[in-house]
Amino acid sequence: DTAVSQTPKYLVTQMGNDKSIKCEQNLGHDTMYWYKQDSKKFLKIMFSYNNKELIINETVPNRFSPKSPDKAHLNLHINSLELGDSAVYFCASSQGGRRRSGANVLTFGAGSRLTVL
Amino acid sequence: QQPVQSPQAVILREGEDAVINCSSSKALYSVHWYRQKHGEAPVFLMILLKGGEQKGHEKISASFNEKKQQSSLYLTASQLSYSGTYFCGTVINYGQNFVFGPGTRLSVLP
Numbered sequence: 001d002t003a004v005s006q007t008p009k010y011l012v013t014q015m016g017n018d019k020s021i022k023c024e025q026n027l028g029h030d031t032m033y034w035y036k037q038d039s040k041k042f043l044k045i046m047f048s049y050n051n052k053e054l055i056i057n058e059t060v061p062n063r064f065s066p067k068s069p070d071k072a073h074l075n076l077h078i079n080s081l082e083l084g085d086s087a088v089y090f091c092a093s094s095q096g097g098r099r100r101s102g103a104n105v106l107t108f109g110a111g112s113r114l115t116v117l
Numbered sequence: 118q119q120p121v122q123s124p125q126a127v128i129l130r131e132g133e134d135a136v137i138n139c140s141s142s143k144a145l146y147s148v149h150w151y152r153q154k155h156g157e158a159p160v161f162l163m164i165l166l167k168g169g170e171q172k173g174h175e176k177i178s179a180s181f182n183e184k185k186q187q188s189s190l191y192l193t194a195s196q197l198s199y200s201g202t203y204f205c206g207t208v209i210n211y212g213q214n215f216v217f218g219p220g221t222r223l224s225v226l227p
Contacts, residue, residue, distance in 0.1 A: 041202055043159065043217040056214060090158060103147055103166060104215070108158035 003027050004109035006091050012115045013081060020077045021112045023091030031055075031104065032074040034066060035090040037111070043090070049074055050096075078114075086116045118143070120207045122218040129195050129225050137190040137221045139205030148188040149206040149215070150179055152199075159204060162190075195225045 004025045013019055025032060033056070034046040048056035049068040063079040074091060088111045094104035120141045127135050139148060147166050151159040163172055165181035165188055173179050177199075179190045192199055202220040 041153075041220050041222075043204060043220075045214065045216075058214075103164060105149070105161050105164065106151075106159070106215075107161070110158050 001026060002110075004091055004093055004107050006089075006109040006112050008112060009110065010113050010115075012117065014117055015081055015083060017081050018077070018079045019081060019114070020075055021089055021091075021114075023074045023076070023109055025072055025091075025093040025107070025109075027093055027095075027107060029093035029095050029107070030071050031094045031096050032068065032071070033092040033094070033106070034074065034076050035092060035108075037088045037090060039087070047074075047076075081114075081116045083116050086114055088113045118209065119216050120148075120205055120218040122203075122205055122221050124221060125219070126222040127224070129223070131197060131225055131227055132194050133225075135192045135195060135223060137192075137203050137205075137223070138187065139189070139207070139218055140187040141207055141209070142186070143209050144185045145188075146185075146208045146211050146213075148179075148181055150188075150190050151204045151206065151217075152201045153204065153220075154201040162203075192223070195223075197225050197227065199223060200225045 006023045031050045033048045046060050047066040052068045065077045068074045090111045091109040092106040096104040123138045149164045150162040153159040168183045168185045171180045181188045202222050204220045205218045
């Protein structure tokens with residue numbers, strides 16, 4: 001059983017299109033995250049939800065909109081895709097309360113590689 | 118504030134040892150270590166919370182200095198399976214964001 005699963009694994013699309021990436025976790029964790037990993041391997045947090053509530057929203061263009069229908073799911077919708085959006089997007093989850101604990105251990109999904117042409 | 122990792126990259130032969138360092142200009146609440154193999158997701162290795170703490174197994178262990186500004190990851194008698202990018206992640210204060218370092222690419226050759 002996959003603990004954190006993301007779909008699709010690969011996404012190739014044209015500039016200007018809209019796309020979504022879905023994430024589900026079956027660990028019973030109450031916090032979920034989206035990370036972006038660029039070509040230089042930098043891992044940067046984009047969003048975090050705790051029990052469907054947005055708790056971290058880093059400086060990310062408004063074209064990116066996360067949605068959490070329940071605490072096991074966190075989706076990422078991207079409008080008007082740009083070349084610079086090409087990256088690997090990782091979903092992650094952790095056990096932890098509403099506050100951003102420094103001891104939360106992240107479990108990552110396998111990643112979704114987005115290529116914008 | 119992103120922690121600093123050194124070295125950026127290291128190449129080893131099987132059986133050799135390596136040390137990866139992670140440092141911050143401010144005292145930290147915690148340090149986390151993750152390993153990411155090529156084409157895969159990062160995987161948690163360990164977390165250190167206390168100054169002076171050492172933790173881990175014989176082959177992969179980590180320390181956190183007394184001032185809580187530096188952590189080191191020790192890889193002993195490296196194996197091919199150790200190859201990957203090692204990230205430290207730090208939290209400055211409880212309740213603040215967790216920030217990954219830029220990573221250290223480790224290559225173990227036969």
